[in-house]
Structures are given as C-alpha cells and as structure tokens.
Amino acid sequence: MTAFNVFYITCPNCNATLTGKKLRAIAINYSELYSDGKMVCNELISEPQKIIKCPSCANIFWLPEIVDEIDSEIRATPSDEVKEEKIAVYSYKSWYQFGCNTSLIEGKKALIDHHFQLLVMLKPFTVEQELYLRRSLLWACNDLIRFEMVNKLSRLFSGSFSFQAWRRERHDRIIQKILFLKLNPVYKSNISRMIELIKVTKEKESDKAYLAELYREKGNFAKAMEIVNELHRSTHYVYQIHKKITKKSTSVFKVAG
Ligand SMILES: [Zn+2]
Structure with a gap:
C-alpha cells in the first residue's frame, strides 16, 4: 500500500492539471513533530500545502476547500482526459514548496x-x-x-x-x-x-x-x-x-x- 492518496487540481487560470499527494494516516510509519508546529511524515509536511503557484502559468491560487475531503471519489479520480493521457499533468514536485529544493541552502x-x-x-x-x-x-x-x-x-x-x-x-x-x-x-x-x-x-x-x-x-x-x-x-x-x-x-x- 502506498503512503499517499493522489488527487488532482485544475489551475483556474490556464486549466493545467496538477497532481497532489495527501498522506494516508494509516500508512505513516515515521513522523517528526517540532515545537513550531511543523510535522514531517514520510518526508512530507503533514499539513497540505494550501497555496499553489501553477507550474504552467505561474498563477497563484488557494487550494480548493474540497481537496480537504480527499476521500471524495470525484476529486481523488483523474478526469477522462488525464486517464487517456490526452493532456499533460504537472507532478506534485513541480509545485510542492514552490518547486524549491529545501535540502539545499539556496x-x-x-x-x-x-x-x-x-x-x-x-x-x-x-x-x-x-x-x-x-x-x-x-x-x-x-x-x-x-x-x-x-x-x-x-x-x-x-x-x-x-x-x-x-x-x-x-x-x-x-x-x-x-x-x-x-x-x-x-x-x-x-x-x-x-x-x-x-x-x-x-x-x-x-x-x-x-x-x-x-x-x-x-x-x-x-x-x-x-x-x-x-x-x-x-x-x-x-x-x-x-x-x-x-x-x-x-x-x-x-x-x-
Ligand atoms: Zn496555470
């Protein structure tokens, strides 16, 4: 079983499809909690990133509320176009933490x-x-x-x-x-x-x-x-x-x- 649920978001500006990941509580095998409230589970911040910069058009938007209900089948399932590979899908890495590689000082x-x-x-x-x-x-x-x-x-x-x-x-x-x-x-x-x-x-x-x-x-x-x-x-x-x-x-x- 994977540690994540995958969900799909559509950029409200350019309609690009972005994939997101949400931790499955049941699959968390390692977590660290810090005094400032940051919690890292399986190398991801436990709280979903709520603000997104579209990797396609640089539009900035808040993660739609409905994504909080990740178990809802509608959001957790890709559209037919995504399934049939008709459109490009931007990976989670392209927008998670705004694409910054936080293992480096830069x-x-x-x-x-x-x-x-x-x-x-x-x-x-x-x-x-x-x-x-x-x-x-x-x-x-x-x-x-x-x-x-x-x-x-x-x-x-x-x-x-x-x-x-x-x-x-x-x-x-x-x-x-x-x-x-x-x-x-x-x-x-x-x-x-x-x-x-x-x-x-x-x-x-x-x-x-x-x-x-x-x-x-x-x-x-x-x-x-x-x-x-x-x-x-x-x-x-x-x-x-x-x-x-x-x-x-x-x-x-x-x-x-
Ligand atoms: Zn966009």
Whole structure:
C-alpha cells in the first residue's frame, strides 16, 4: 500500500492539471513533530500545502476547500482526459514548496522569499489565510536551524561520518545560522503578528501552549513563562517549553520523532 492518496487540481487560470499527494494516516510509519508546529511524515509536511503557484502559468491560487475531503471519489479520480493521457499533468514536485529544493541552502532561501512575496501579493486575506502564510514563513525560517546535532564529535569518531562530510555539513550550518540571524527582525515581527492573530481567534489550551512557544521563540521569556504557569494541564510539549524557557533558549526543537 502506498503512503499517499493522489488527487488532482485544475489551475483556474490556464486549466493545467496538477497532481497532489495527501498522506494516508494509516500508512505513516515515521513522523517528526517540532515545537513550531511543523510535522514531517514520510518526508512530507503533514499539513497540505494550501497555496499553489501553477507550474504552467505561474498563477497563484488557494487550494480548493474540497481537496480537504480527499476521500471524495470525484476529486481523488483523474478526469477522462488525464486517464487517456490526452493532456499533460504537472507532478506534485513541480509545485510542492514552490518547486524549491529545501535540502539545499539556496532552496531554503528561495522558499523564505516566496513566503515574503505571498504575504505582500495576496492581501487582503482572512485571518486563517494570514495565519497559514505566516506559520509557513516561520517554518521556512526555522528550517535554517532545524537540524539534529549530527555535527557532534562523537559521530565523527564513531566512524559514521567522514571528516570531509562532517566539515562540509558544519560549514553549511554556520552559513544557515548566519542567514537566520540576518532575518531576525522580520522573523520576530512575523511572530508578533502571529501572536496577535492567535490571541483574537483561539481559545483552546493547546493554542495557549503554542502561544507560549511563540513568545519563547521571540525571546519574550517572561510572557512565555506566564502563559505556561496559567496552563491547567502539563503535557510533554509544555514541559519541554518550560525547560527551554529556563535555559533562555529561543531555538525551535524537536518534540517527538
Ligand atoms: Zn496555470
């Protein structure tokens, strides 16, 4: 059984057919959850990409709502023309993360730029749409510092890493860290706006924990701690946020996986 359901989308501007992938919950065999809410399952972000840049005509559009109901046969089945191979179909890779190869530093930078542009171009948007875009920007920025500490010397000495590979990776991380620091003013203002949006719309306990995490990533430890202390339930996530606040750490961290 494959790990994905395939669905089809039509560009509202040029009628190009694009294929999409949605994870089957039952087939997920590996997932990682990070403190900024990003979850990666089978190497794909678990949340479907909601904004699409058509690989054929560069038109930008929101993923139609109906695609959320992926099990509906109508959307999950290709049209007769696609079946008969009468028209070209653009693969998921051509539009997923705007075609950016995020395993490379250049790809990560390009993805951040895309999100900045979208925040300007797509105005006005609903609160949910803005929050989606800003969260995507947050994830893209955090991707610059989202890695396991595999440059630990122990791995080098255990022989699982060659010295050249270790040095190259270390160099790449330093470059990414510098880039992340350069983005700091916009990174923080993006988080501030997310906090405003979440405050007006969300009431649940889990949203409050996320709010505390945003304050921590922004460096406002006093406010983050205040929210953590108000929470009624202490989950593994909340416990870890608390620990990071006491260490005055602002970096995104892996919660599970
Ligand atoms: Zn198009």
